[in-house]
Amino acid sequence: MTLNNKRIEYKSGSVNSFLPDISFLDIYICVLLICFLFGSASAPANAFAGEKGWVGAQVQPLAGAMRRFLSRLTGTEEGILVAAVTKGGPAEQMGIKPNDVVLGFNYRKIKNIDEFERAVAGASPGDRIVLSVFRMSPTILTIVGRMGQSPEAGGVDQSAGGIQESPGPATGDVTAKIFAPPGHHEIESLDYSRDGELIVSGGGTSLKLWDALTGREIRTFTGVADVIYSVAFSPDVRFVLTGCANHKAVLWDVETGKPIRSFIGQTKDDLIESVAFSPDGRSVLTGGSDKTIRLWDTASGQEIRTFAGHKAWVNSVGFSPDGKLIVSGGWDGHIKLWDVATAAETGPFKENKPAAEYKAARDNLRSAGGRGRGGAAPVVAEPAKIDVPPAVIVRVGDKMAWNIEAWKNRLSTVVFSPDGKYLLSGNWGGVISLWDASSGQKIKNFTGHTGRINALRFSPDGRRILSAGRDNLVKIWDVATGQALQTMTGHTGEVRAIAFSGKPHIVISGGADGTMRFWNSNTGEEFIKFVGLNDGEWIIVTFDGYYNSSPKGHKELNILVNTKVYGIDQFYDLFYRPDIVTAKLRGENIADLVTLTLSEAIKTPPPRVSFTSMPGETRTPAAKVCYRVKSAGGGIGEIRIFQNGKLIKSDGFYREAFRNENTAKMQLASLNSRAVYQDMRSLTVKEKATSLAPLAAPKGNLVEECVDVEAIAGENEISLTAFNAPNTVQSFLETAKFVSTVKQSEPHLYILSVGIDRYRDASINLKYAAKDAADFAGRMSAAARSLYKPENIHLVSLVNEQAGKQNILSTIDSLSKKIKHADRFIFFDASHGLLLQGQYYIVTSSFDGKLFSMASLISSNEIVEISKKIKSLSQLFIFDTCHAGGVDNIVSGLYDARMSVLAKKMGLHIFASAGSVQTALDGFQGNGLYTHTLLQGIARGSEVDTEKDGTVTVTKLGRYSKDRTTEISGKLGHPQTPFIINFGKDSPLFKVQ
Numbered sequence: 001m002t003l004n005n006k007r008i009e010y011k012s013g014s015v016n017s018f019l020p021d022i023s024f025l026d027i028y029i030c031v032l033l034i035c036f037l038f039g040s041a042s043a044p045a046n047a048f049a050g051e052k053g054w055v056g057a058q059v060q061p062l063a064g065a066m067r068r069f070l071s072r073l074t075g076t077e078e079g080i081l082v083a084a085v086t087k088g089g090p091a092e093q094m095g096i097k098p099n100d101v102v103l104g105f106n107y108r109k110i111k112n113i114d115e116f117e118r119a120v121a122g123a124s125p126g127d128r129i130v131l132s133v134f135r136m137s138p139t140i141l142t143i144v145g146r147m148g149q150s151p152e153a154g155g156v157d158q159s160a161g162g163i164q165e166s167p168g169p170a171t172g173d174v175t176a177k178i179f180a181p182p183g184h185h186e187i188e189s190l191d192y193s194r195d196g197e198l199i200v201s202g203g204g205t206s207l208k209l210w211d212a213l214t215g216r217e218i219r220t221f222t223g224v225a226d227v228i229y230s231v232a233f234s235p236d237v238r239f240v241l242t243g244c245a246n247h248k249a250v251l252w253d254v255e256t257g258k259p260i261r262s263f264i265g266q267t268k269d270d271l272i273e274s275v276a277f278s279p280d281g282r283s284v285l286t287g288g289s290d291k292t293i294r295l296w297d298t299a300s301g302q303e304i305r306t307f308a309g310h311k312a313w314v315n316s317v318g319f320s321p322d323g324k325l326i327v328s329g330g331w332d333g334h335i336k337l338w339d340v341a342t343a344a345e346t347g348p349f350k351e352n353k354p355a356a357e358y359k360a361a362r363d364n365l366r367s368a369g370g371r372g373r374g375g376a377a378p379v380v381a382e383p384a385k386i387d388v389p390p391a392v393i394v395r396v397g398d399k400m401a402w403n404i405e406a407w408k409n410r411l412s413t414v415v416f417s418p419d420g421k422y423l424l425s426g427n428w429g430g431v432i433s434l435w436d437a438s439s440g441q442k443i444k445n446f447t448g449h450t451g452r453i454n455a456l457r458f459s460p461d462g463r464r465i466l467s468a469g470r471d472n473l474v475k476i477w478d479v480a481t482g483q484a485l486q487t488m489t490g491h492t493g494e495v496r497a498i499a500f501s502g503k504p505h506i507v508i509s510g511g512a513d514g515t516m517r518f519w520n521s522n523t524g525e526e527f528i529k530f531v532g533l534n535d536g537e538w539i540i541v542t543f544d545g546y547y548n549s550s551p552k553g554h555k556e557l558n559i560l561v562n563t564k565v566y567g568i569d570q571f572y573d574l575f576y577r578p579d580i581v582t583a584k585l586r587g588e589n590i591a592d593l594v595t596l597t598l599s600e601a602i603k604t605p606p607p608r609v610s611f612t613s614m615p616g617e618t619r620t621p622a623a624k625v626c627y628r629v630k631s632a633g634g635g636i637g638e639i640r641i642f643q644n645g646k647l648i649k650s651d652g653f654y655r656e657a658f659r660n661e662n663t664a665k666m667q668l669a670s671l672n673s674r675a676v677y678q679d680m681r682s683l684t685v686k687e688k689a690t691s692l693a694p695l696a697a698p699k700g701n702l703v704e705e706c707v708d709v710e711a712i713a714g715e716n717e718i719s720l721t722a723f724n725a726p727n728t729v730q731s732f733l734e735t736a737k738f739v740s741t742v743k744q745s746e747p748h749l750y751i752l753s754v755g756i757d758r759y760r761d762a763s764i765n766l767k768y769a770a771k772d773a774a775d776f777a778g779r780m781s782a783a784a785r786s787l788y789k790p791e792n793i794h795l796v797s798l799v800n801e802q803a804g805k806q807n808i809l810s811t812i813d814s815l816s817k818k819i820k821h822a823d824r825f826i827f828f829d830a831s832h833g834l835l836l837q838g839q840y841y842i843v844t845s846s847f848d849g850k851l852f853s854m855a856s857l858i859s860s861n862e863i864v865e866i867s868k869k870i871k872s873l874s875q876l877f878i879f880d881t882c883h884a885g886g887v888d889n890i891v892s893g894l895y896d897a898r899m900s901v902l903a904k905k906m907g908l909h910i911f912a913s914a915g916s917v918q919t920a921l922d923g924f925q926g927n928g929l930y931t932h933t934l935l936q937g938i939a940r941g942s943e944v945d946t947e948k949d950g951t952v953t954v955t956k957l958g959r960y961s962k963d964r965t966t967e968i969s970g971k972l973g974h975p976q977t978p979f980i981i982n983f984g985k986d987s988p989l990f991k992v993q
Helices: 024-039 064-072 090-094 113-121 356-364 389-400 568-574 580-584 598-602 673-689 767-784 807-818 861-870 892-906 918-921 929-939 954-972
Strands: 059-060 080-085 101-105 128-134 141-146 176-179 189-192 199-201 205-210 215-221 228-233 239-244 248-253 259-264 271-275 285-287 290-298 303-308 312-318 325-330 337-341 412-416 421-429 431-436 442-447 453-458 464-469 474-478 484-488 496-500 506-511 515-520 526-532 536-540 547-548 557-563 564-567 606-611 622-630 641-645 648-651 702-710 715-721 734-739 749-755 793-797 824-836 839-845 857-859 874-883 909-912 951-953 979-983 987-993
Touching: 064 101, 080 090, 090 141, 090 839, 101 113, 176 199, 199 228, 199 474, 199 496, 199 506, 199 526, 199 598, 205 228, 205 239, 215 526, 239 271, 239 285, 239 312, 239 547, 239 839, 248 271, 248 285, 285 312, 285 389, 290 312, 290 325, 325 412, 412 453, 412 474, 421 484, 431 453, 453 496, 464 496, 464 506, 464 526, 474 506, 484 515, 484 564, 496 515, 506 767, 526 580, 536 580, 547 580, 568 648, 606 715, 606 734, 622 715, 641 702, 648 861, 702 715, 749 767, 749 807, 767 793, 767 824, 767 874, 767 987, 793 807, 807 861, 839 861, 839 874, 857 861, 861 874, 874 929, 954 979
Parallel strands: 189 228, 228 271, 271 312, 312 412, 749 793, 749 824, 824 874, 874 909
Antiparallel strands: 059 080, 080 101, 101 128, 128 141, 176 557, 189 199, 199 205, 205 215, 228 239, 239 248, 248 259, 271 285, 285 290, 290 303, 312 325, 325 337, 412 421, 421 431, 431 442, 453 464, 464 474, 474 484, 496 506, 506 515, 515 526, 526 536, 536 547, 557 564, 606 622, 622 702, 641 648, 641 715, 715 734, 824 839, 839 857, 909 979, 951 987
16 A cells, blocks of 8 residues: 655654653643644645555654553553544544544554554555544543545545445455453442342443343443442442542442432542441441541431541551451551541551551652642641642542652552451552551562552452452462462453452453453453443443343444454344353353354355445335345355335245254243253254254355335335355345335324233133233324324234134234335234244244144244234334243343344334243233333323423333333332333334323
8 A cells, every 4th residue: 555644753842851750730731731732733634545545644653741641541652643634534534533542453553653554554445444542541442434545546525425335254264353342431440249140330420230140231320420439339239339529428229220328528629539338238438538537327328437547548448357347548558457436546557667668658758738648747837728639630640650659658459358367458569468467467468560559359268369450450369379370461451440259260350441351260361341331331242252232332343354344233143142141151151052153154254235226216106126145155145125224025044943852842831941041052052063054045146136115205225235145144234225206195003912811721821911912002092193093093903812823924914915114013912922942932822832833833033024024114013921931030131132133133123021921920900010011101101201302202112111110020029121122213102192
């Protein structure tokens, strides 16, 4: 690639003259100068232009103060500085700004300009690119875009649609890996609940609760007003305590996510660095920048007593296992023990003079007055008003400092051993010390970290130590020998929080990169990463590439194949596997669940798809759309066509599930979640042994076809995608548009409501299903009169004996001849549901209790065919099905995966109740629980309409029904969390009256 780039050497001047270890005011002035100097930089517009790809950014070597800031905040000194970006170029459209520091290109480190030039030269116009960017924050940004084409090479339009996206991965020898972005919020602290079921993480103004068994984010706490520095669970796991800025600690309700009360100190500008619950949970402890430890009553929020004696910030507080003593450590370099009952300093550390190792710190301590850095008596004889920055600023400035000799003995953390006999301390110089708690004697030092120790933990048996440092490392130590057993690398910022999990072989870490990582303590290998994103989105991804995510979280994932980057969408069906994530978190061997690896999948690449003919505008009722699908070496499998996001054509080239003869002999009534899980495992083992499930006859290497698409008034967006022959990897979604001027008829609403209480096998009869179907249809049709004329609302109800498989399918055939594109179709089913053979099934009324016949089961593949037959582009499928054995934490991940893939296949909305048989039989106020919350949402439209725009939409009703079902079921003692999956466009169901 020929580069038209002009390098600019970084000139060291006044910015470089600043020392790296000066006070906050010096650092602050330094930042201002950097902004001034860099902000005035100019550069030629055509930097990095070439024949292949073009970024549109001018860069220069990284040096001076910016390099030091990078080092202090991230632990690395390598990267290149963006001096300028070309207006309208790819870099500007990606969001790259002058003064950004580029650390990586497509997940490969960039150390200098030469490496950046080679990376750009290896990319082509249209390639997806990912830049890792430092922007004056410990959290590294992941910025995704596409390579452009330089104006000199004819690339005029650099917009998203101006350059065709590059084709998918090519066949041949490949290496492939899935990458998740850094989190959007730093993690300052985390805690693992005693029951092993929950994790809480906090940092910035983000507080998140995670399910440790499945990896799901349960909630992002709302109403967090102050920056969080410390978090802790109460012993009974009912509460979370946060230590915050503005000298405030907040008690949160785990069940509701709401704040209960605050514990507020006397000085507003101070901050709480450390919090802890007493072993009985009746009191809480706080320590922070006011040099004081405070004991509070949990129930009332009243301060009980204070513990004064530290001469500098208190960074760590904790209770002894018996709750009689408090341990504290701070920036004055002292460990202190306190009597909880009297607030008196006690124990062997009280009378000891500072050890020789503290001499340098003592001699060099400076007084900044008030909440400043001082640890000795103030050097100013008479009182003096000193302009002291707020504690929050002091914390940031001091923690950015590097290799200040006088600060190396500041203590950052002190913890008791589980038996209370030992203390463990970590300081800013990277030294971990083990102390005898009764004598005060140091037993040994553990050295190996470079830079500040941020966190320490004893293992539950007290035989190992877990440490985290500013050097981005997590280490496990042997207490007896002092040797490092494992060193875990992977965090891209300093590690600030750690915990031993409830399982002896799993440890957890969280850091400035915004990620939580699970490590195997026996091997030191990372096996799962948690990433919290903005707007409540999240991702959990295993080292093997399997993931679980919120509805939009997966869009942040990227796949690196050799040197090229691709989005996750083309692999969604294959690697969205919450069941595997859950199995991994449970410590299970997932080998028999993995049927295909990412590298293996790419060796049979998806075909290339393109449109060959489509009108720009049509006045006729239908438009002819022609397309080409060409094999890229992996053959051609299922071809899907979507109109405005909804599946309208698929050739039914599905992978069919194997029959498991052992399960087929079982009775539905005796099936439990364990059996469902084992059935899935046996199925995947069989799949793996035979390569893949059988498919229809191959299609060859080229498919050229045309299809008549019924036009709707206005814009029609047509999307095309295809799979490889084994149906494991999906191609890019190619999209084109045409406009129809045809006059649209009045929309109609069709509701098909199915409810089954009585089965041929009476042992599995239900109680409320038929009533649920009738109540939903009646309530929804009445509310819909606010949008549809009464004569345009059509209800079809099939209950009990009417709801056999053949009658349901024939009714849908009849409806498909009436329903048009602009109409809405709602399918409601209250019955038994079944997760078996890797598919979801509706159990119809003719089911006799045996599983060897499919004649009375409607499979997920058949549900896809139902959706295709119905022309409506606005479809909602509601499955209030009672699942044999229940959808508990054993199979919830598998159920979520199957329902989500089903929704994505159809491009529509699915509400799935995920209830168990027992919950359904209990019922709630005359209906099944999930139907009850749907009916409540229809009746209380003003509550559901959170945006207050006067309408209840599909997504609003889904969100409301999920929240209410989860809340009520928790109180009933039968936890039930519906799955609300939205792949279609949101649209109103009715107006709020």
